[in-house]
Structure formats: structure tokens, C-alpha cells
Amino acid sequence: xxIIELNDFSFQYTTGKQPALQHVSLSVEEGEFIAIIGxxxxxxxxxxxxxAGFVPHFFKGETSGSVKVDGVETLxxxxxxxxxxxxxxxxxxxxxxxxxxxxxxxxIAFGLENLGVPGGEMAGRIExxxxxTGIKDLADRSPYALSGGQQxxxxxxxxxxxxxxxxxLDEPTSQLDPIGTREVFQVVRSMTSKGITIVxxxxxxxxxAAFADRVIVLDEGKILLQGTARDTLxxxxxxxxxxxxxxxxxxAHLAQKEALWPADHVLPVTLEEAADGFQEILRGDHAH
Amino acid sequence: MxxxxxxxIDRPSPLQRLNPLTKMAVAFAFIIIAFSAHWYWAxxxxxxxxxxxxxxxxxxxxxxxxxxxxxxxxxxxxxFVMQSLFHPGGTTVLFRLWFLTVxxxxxxxxxxxxxxxLVMVSSFLLVLLSTHPSTLMSDxxxxxxxxxxxxxxxxxxxxxxxxRNKAGTIIDAQHSRGxxxxxxxxxxxxxxxxxxxxLVFGSLVDVEERAVALExxxxxxxxxxxxxxxxxxxxWEKVVRWIxxxxxxxxxxxxxxxx
Numbered sequence: 001x002x003i004i005e006l007n008d009f010s011f012q013y014t015t016g017k018q019p020a021l022q023h024v025s026l027s028v029e030e031g032e033f034i035a036i037i038g039x040x041x042x043x044x045x046x047x048x049x050x051x052a053g054f055v056p057h058f059f060k061g062e063t064s065g066s067v068k069v070d071g072v073e074t075l076x077x078x079x080x081x082x083x084x085x086x087x088x089x090x091x092x093x094x095x096x097x098x099x100x101x102x103x104x105x106x107x108i109a110f111g112l113e114n115l116g117v118p119g120g121e122m123a124g125r126i127e128x129x130x131x132x133t134g135i136k137d138l139a140d141r142s143p144y145a146l147s148g149g150q151q152x153x154x155x156x157x158x159x160x161x162x163x164x165x166x167x168x169l170d171e172p173t174s175q176l177d178p179i180g181t182r183e184v185f186q187v188v189r190s191m192t193s194k195g196i197t198i199v200x201x202x203x204x205x206x207x208x209a210a211f212a213d214r215v216i217v218l219d220e221g222k223i224l225l226q227g228t229a230r231d232t233l234x235x236x237x238x239x240x241x242x243x244x245x246x247x248x249x250x251x252a253h254l255a256q257k258e259a260l261w262p263a264d265h266v267l268p269v270t271l272e273e274a275a276d277g278f279q280e281i282l283r284g285d286h287a288h
Numbered sequence: 289m290x291x292x293x294x295x296x297i298d299r300p301s302p303l304q305r306l307n308p309l310t311k312m313a314v315a316f317a318f319i320i321i322a323f324s325a326h327w328y329w330a331x332x333x334x335x336x337x338x339x340x341x342x343x344x345x346x347x348x349x350x351x352x353x354x355x356x357x358x359x360x361x362x363x364x365x366x367x368f369v370m371q372s373l374f375h376p377g378g379t380t381v382l383f384r385l386w387f388l389t390v391x392x393x394x395x396x397x398x399x400x401x402x403x404x405x406l407v408m409v410s411s412f413l414l415v416l417l418s419t420h421p422s423t424l425m426s427d428x429x430x431x432x433x434x435x436x437x438x439x440x441x442x443x444x445x446x447x448x449x450x451x452r453n454k455a456g457t458i459i460d461a462q463h464s465r466g467x468x469x470x471x472x473x474x475x476x477x478x479x480x481x482x483x484x485x486x487l488v489f490g491s492l493v494d495v496e497e498r499a500v501a502l503e504x505x506x507x508x509x510x511x512x513x514x515x516x517x518x519x520x521x522x523x524w525e526k527v528v529r530w531i532x533x534x535x536x537x538x539x540x541x542x543x544x545x546x547x
Contacts, residue, residue: 052504054500054503054504058499058500058503079503079508080506080508080509080510083503083504083505083506083509084506087504088500088504089504090497090500090501092497094450095494095497095498095501096497096501096504097501098439098443098501098502098505098507099439099442099443099446099447099498100422100425100438100439100442100443100446101422101442102420102421102422102442102446105516106422106516109516110505110507111505111506112514112516113513113514113515113516114505114506114507114509114511114513115506115509115511116509116511116512116513116514117514118514119514119515119516119517119518122516144446144449144450155501158505159504159505162505162506
């Protein structure tokens with residue numbers, strides 16, 4: 001059953017000169033992991049904010065079409081209602097810390113306090129998300145005295161604890177180092193195993209290829225391509241539009257031009273795929 | 289990262305365990321009585337009979353003493369010099385020093401003001417030393433204090449050190465581009481703009497993101513908020529607070545009655 005449904009949705013910011021999203025139709029099944037890629041200004045963040053309800057309830061503008069998330073018509077709903085269904089985590093981990101709490105444990109409780117969850121119920125829920133995000137040992141630390149990757153996992157835990165069925169992640173690793181990125185992707189992987197539907201805007205295509213069920217390529221506010229990670233990430237349209245292509249795909253593509261990578265072989269996206277492919281070629285397994 | 293803006297010292301004691309409102313009530317009672325009591329020695333007595341024993345019970349004697357000395361010595365020295373020499377309307381001359389005249393009224397006034405300030409600052413200091421800011425704010429929110437206001441208080445405590453760090457980063461960045469922040473006053477003033485600009489505009493951008501983050505955590509949800517920790521409050525603490533109120537009324541009443 002579809003948990004997210006956009007029907008011919010268009011949006012233009014009050015301050016915008018042209019629509020940020022144009023006639024976007026999209027259906028996401030429950031438990032699916034969708035990655036959104038596209039050049040800067042292609043509407044990735046706007047799409048994320050739309051699914052989380054911040055468009056049009058926080059970022060104002062003109063809408064047309066319809067958006068339905070977890071059974072709620074977002075356009076006629078309120079933000080306070082929407083946060084129960086879809087959680088939003090964005091780029092800057094530092095700005096997602098509430099600033100009013102002195103320990104990580106209290107920080108995670110902040111959303112529950114605002115939702116009016118009884119005090120006795122909180123501990124169990126907090127322990128659970130701390131285990132899921134791997135931050136149990138940080139419970140008593142100040143949320144400000146953490147690394148970027150740790151802070152972003154605290155941000156994820158703080159939203160997860162509110163138990164939304166959809167998690168919207170707007171480039172959550174763009175300000176993190178490789179270690180922080182890997183930590184965040186590990187959490188994302190655990191979230192998928194819990195059956196949480198994930199929509200993630202992300203530049204790091206190698207990670208997407210490893211995790212995402214489906215990739216959506218946005219360009220100028222429209223859906224340019226969508227399909228499995230394998231098909232979309234190796235599509236020749238991507239380099240043309242200046243969308244991030246994995247360096248492994250690029251290497252194999254160059255090798256293909258030199259007739260070193262067989263034309264009938266699919267191009268690799270991840271390091272493992274590239275390594276396997278080149279090993280096969282170097283061993284001469286592939287008959288010329 | 290330092291959290292110097294909070295005075296709190298995590299040391300279990302009977303004082304630390306008290307409900308924050310009780311501590312505040314006692315502190316306010318001390319202050320109001322010190323200022324309103326008709327008796328000249330009242331503030332000093334409150335300090336020695338009330339505040340110092342509480343500091344000892346709270347196991348905060350050392351910190352309390354060192355902070356007090358740093359805070360009060362220069363202030364009192366200044367107060368006594370100024371008031372004893374320049375207090376208007378004094379007639380009783382204690383002694384003369386070249387062209388300066390030290391008058392009794394000035395010294396008395398300085399003493400009264402000093403002891404009142406001593407009571408005011410030291411009772412608040414004890415509240416701050418023994419109460420974690422988040423405990424204070426949770427308790428106030430539970431008692432119906434607006435969540436928005438308590439957010440402003442606690443987030444300010446946390447954000448100021450962050451702003452300081454940010455300013456440090458900006459200064460480093462400007463230094464590495466060859467900006468000179470040392471030298472004459474004019475040079476320093478000129479160097480201020482490239483610091484303040486990025487700091488202010490950067491913070492304005494942050495405000496929108498922070499607002500999004502707060503919304504995402506249901507901060508504006510129209511529900512009754514709950515609290516992770518219930519701050520304990522006992523029956524006898526309520527009695528203490530009523531006694532504080534009574535003492536304040538008596539003190540203020542006697543002031544009006546006797547004057």
C-alpha cells in the first residue's frame with residue numbers, strides 16, 4: 001500500500017521566480033527506501049519538505065495538486081499533525097539540537113515532552129532509539145560536545161523516538177566526514193529493517209546504490225528518471241545533467257571507451273561491484 | 289567544550305535536593321527582608337545566620353567563599369570609598385585627610401548598601417550553584433511557566449558559548465586572509481565589521497533552521513507538555529515557602545508601620 005502519494009503536485013515559493021516543483025507525481029510503498037538525487041536547485045529539499053509537511057505549512061507558497069502521507073492530506077492538515085506521521089532530519093546537525101537540553105538523553109526526550117507522552121513511558125522509548133542509533137554511551141554527554149556524525153545520530157534518534165512511519169532525510173551526511181557518513185548510513189540501514197519508510201535526498205551515490213530500493217532523479221523541479229539504483233545511477237543522462245555519478249561508474253565508463261570494460265557488462269556503482277568487475281576482466285574470465 | 293555560563297556544581301547535598309521553587313522562595317525572602325527590614329543590622333544577620341549555614345549544608349562553602357571574595361571585595365572597596373567621601377548631607381565628621389572628609393553617615397550608608405548587595409547576590413549565587421538550569425526550568429514549566437520563555441532562558445545559556453566559538457572561527461578565517469585585528473584602536477574597530485557581519489548574518493540563517501528543527505520536534509504542538517523528570521516537591525517545602533511569604537509580609541509591614 002502506498003504510504004506517500006504525490007499527485008501532479010506543483011509548488012512555488014512566495015519569494016520564488018519559478019516553480020520549485022512542477023507536476024510531480026510519486027508513489028512510495030510502505031517500508032520502501034527512496035533516494036532523491038539531482039543537481040543543486042533541482043527541488044530535492046522542496047520535495048523533502050513537502051513530504052514532511054513543511055511545504056506549505058512552514059515554507060509558504062502556492063501549491064497545486066495533492067499530497068497524501070500516511071493517510072493524511074498534508075495540504076489541508078497542520079504541521080503539528082504532520083510531525084506525528086513524517087519526521088524530518090536535515091543537513092546541519094548543529095542546528096537540529098534544540099539548545100534547551102543539557103544531555104543527549106534529555107535532548108531525545110524533548111520531542112516526547114512536547115507531544116505530552118507520560119514521563120514513565122519515555123525511558124523505554126529513549127533506550128530503544130539510542131540502541132538503534134548506537135548512541136547509548138553518549139547519554140550523559142552534552143549534545144554540543146559531540147562530533148558531527150554523533151550529533152546527526154542524536155538528531156535521528158530525537159525524531160525516531162516520536163515514532164513517525166516515514167522518515168525524510170534531507171542530505172543528512174553532506175556536512176559529515178567519511179566516518180560520520182558511514183555511521184549515519186548504518187543507522188539508516190537499521191531503520192529500514194524496522195520497516196520505516198525512508199525518503200532521502202543524498203549526493204553520495206555509492207551509498208545510495210548499496211541501500212536504496214529506488215532512485216528518483218530530479219531536474220529543474222521535475223522527475224527526470226526513476227527506477228532501481230542500478231538502472232538510474234548508470235544512466236547516460238546523469239553525467240549530461242551534471243548529476244553526481246559514482247566515481248566507480250566513471251572509471252568503468254572510461255575503461256569501456258578504451259574497450260577495457262566489455263560493452264555488454266553493466267557499469268558498477270559501488271566499490272565492491274567495480275572491484276569484482278575489474279578482477280574478472282584482469283583474470284581474463286570474460287571471453288573476448 | 290566548556291559550559292562556563294552555568295554555575296551549577298554537581299554535588300549531592302540536602303540543598304541540591306530541595307525543590308528549585310523552595311530555594312527561590314527563600315532567596316527572595318532573604319533579599320526582600322534585607323531591603324525592607326527596619327533594623328540596620330538585618331542584612332548582616334541574614335548573611336551570617338541564614339546564608340552561610342545554608343552554603344555549608346549545601347557543601348558549597350569553598351566555591352561560595354571564593355566566588356564571593358572575587359565578586360564583592362572590589363565592589364565593596366569602591367562603594368566604601370565613594371560613599372564615605374561623597375555621601376551627600378553627612379554632618380558627623382570622622383576624620384579628615386588633606387582635603388578629603390570622611391563622614392559617619394557615608395560609612396553607615398555604604399555598610400548598609402554593601403550588606404544588602406551581599407545578601408542579594410550571595411543568595412542567588414547559592415540557588416545557581418545548587419540548581420541545574422534544566423531542573424529549574426522543568427520545575428517552572430511544570431508549574432505553568434510558558435514553555436517558550438523557559439526555552440529562551442535555557443537555550444541562551446547554551447548558545448552563548450557556541451556563539452563565542454563561532455566568533456573565534458570567523459576571526460581565524462579573517463586572520464588567515466591577512467586581516468589585522470591588533471594594533472591601534474582605529475585598527476581594532478575597523479576589524480570588527482568583518483567579524484560582526486558574518487556572525488550576525490550567519491546566526492540569522494541558523495534561526496530559520498533552528499525553527500524548522502523545533503517544529504519537527506513538535507515544539508508548537510497544541511498539547512499539554514510533559515516532563516522527562518518530575519521535580520520532587522514535599523509538603524514541608526510548601527510550609528517553608530508559606531513561612532517565607534509570611535516573613536516577607538511582616539518585614540514589609542513593619543517597615544511601613546515604623547516609618
